[in-house]
Amino acid sequence: MGKDTLELNENELLWGRLFLATTLVQRAREVELSRVNISLIQAMVLYALKISPEPLTPSRLAKMLCREPHSMSALIDRMEKQGLIQKKHDLSPKNLVRVVVTAKGEEAFQRQRSVSAVTNITSSLTREERETLGSCADKLRLTAKELIRQMQPDPYDESLF
Amino acid sequence: MGKDTLELNENELLWGRLFLATTLVQRAREVELSRVNISLIQAMVLYALKISPEPLTPSRLAKMLCREPHSMSALIDRMEKQGLIQKKHDLSPKNLVRVVVTAKGEEAFQRQRSVSAVTNITSSLTREERETLGSCADKLRLTAKELIRQMQPDPYDESLF
Numbered sequence: 160m161g162k163d164t165l166e167l168n169e170n171e172l173l174w175g176r177l178f179l180a181t182t183l184v185q186r187a188r189e190v191e192l193s194r195v196n197i198s199l200i201q202a203m204v205l206y207a208l209k210i211s212p213e214p215l216t217p218s219r220l221a222k223m224l225c226r227e228p229h230s231m232s233a234l235i236d237r238m239e240k241q242g243l244i245q246k247k248h249d250l251s252p253k254n255l256v257r258v259v260v261t262a263k264g265e266e267a268f269q270r271q272r273s274v275s276a277v278t279n280i281t282s283s284l285t286r287e288e289r290e291t292l293g294s295c296a297d298k299l300r301l302t303a304k305e306l307i308r309q310m311q312p313d314p315y316d317e318s319l320f
Numbered sequence: 321m322g323k324d325t326l327e328l329n330e331n332e333l334l335w336g337r338l339f340l341a342t343t344l345v346q347r348a349r350e351v352e353l354s355r356v357n358i359s360l361i362q363a364m365v366l367y368a369l370k371i372s373p374e375p376l377t378p379s380r381l382a383k384m385l386c387r388e389p390h391s392m393s394a395l396i397d398r399m400e401k402q403g404l405i406q407k408k409h410d411l412s413p414k415n416l417v418r419v420v421v422t423a424k425g426e427e428a429f430q431r432q433r434s435v436s437a438v439t440n441i442t443s444s445l446t447r448e449e450r451e452t453l454g455s456c457a458d459k460l461r462l463t464a465k466e467l468i469r470q471m472q473p474d475p476y477d478e479s480l481f
Binding site: 167168169170173174175176177178179181182183186190191206210224275277278279280281283284288291293294295296297298299300302303306307310 | 335339348355453465471
């Protein structure tokens with residue numbers, strides 16, 4: 160069962176290359192973040208809360224970061240216990256929960272920004288490559304979102320990502 | 321604490337876009353694979369074993385897929401129990417273990433290939449975009465590998481990925 164029986168097409172081969180690159184880059188970010196005691200997903204929750212122009216509920220966060228609602232809910236509880244975020248009940252309707260970054264979370268966010276070799280990894284590319292990479296990423300994100308919607312109609316319905 | 325205090329540079333913003341796209345695409349692949357009862361990491365182990373021109377040991381697989389040796393070892397044990405792969409002791413030196421795909425694993429590999437909307441996701445891009453995307457992915461993979469080597473000198477030393 161060698162390579163010759165595989166007959167992977169051009170897109171499938173590219174998929175493999177993208178997957179390996181992604182895995183390595185995420186791993187590098189995890190290693191980098193471990194030096195400031197923050198996990199990748201925690202950093203992304205803080206990032207999402209910081210960049211969002213509107214209040215984020217747990218279910219919105221779950222959609223943005225592609226987590227099951229129950230797993231995002233557990234993550235939020237853990238981060239709240241660590242004092243990084245807080246759940247507020249000041250939205251209307253009252254049963255909506257808004258997640259906000261605390262002062263300690265803000266400090267953690269700045270700490271993760273202080274290790275930034277991986278978040279600046281694209282600085283080794285040319286400007287033109289960065290532009291193409293960014294627009295490909297956006298296209299693939301939208302295509303993936305559409306594919307998920309087709310396969311799993313409910314949970315990803317009206318998300319903003 | 322609005323957007324204005326963030327001052328993310330161009331690369332950090334691109335990092336965020338890449339991370340979100342990657343997360344969505346991987347999630348789409350997980351959803352797709354769930355319909356044929358295979359996990360993403362299992363599919364990638366089978367893929368790595370299939371495309372590798374040389375025998376793969378558990379530690380080589382761990383390096384290729386960026387897993388800790390103990391977690392790869394547990395994954396291999398589970399996949400062996402499920403009959404998808406087998407550990408062979410026919411390398412020299414004798415204590416080296418070679419992981420091979422079984423007939424049942426081959427069948428699972430073909431099954432995951434039968435759901436291929438996500439592995440063909442780049443077909444929505446132009447040929448030029450695909451070429452740039454592929455070469456950016458390769459560059460970022462090598463840069464990430466180098467960053468990991470700098471931060472964590474030992475475990476990723478002589479890997480082939």
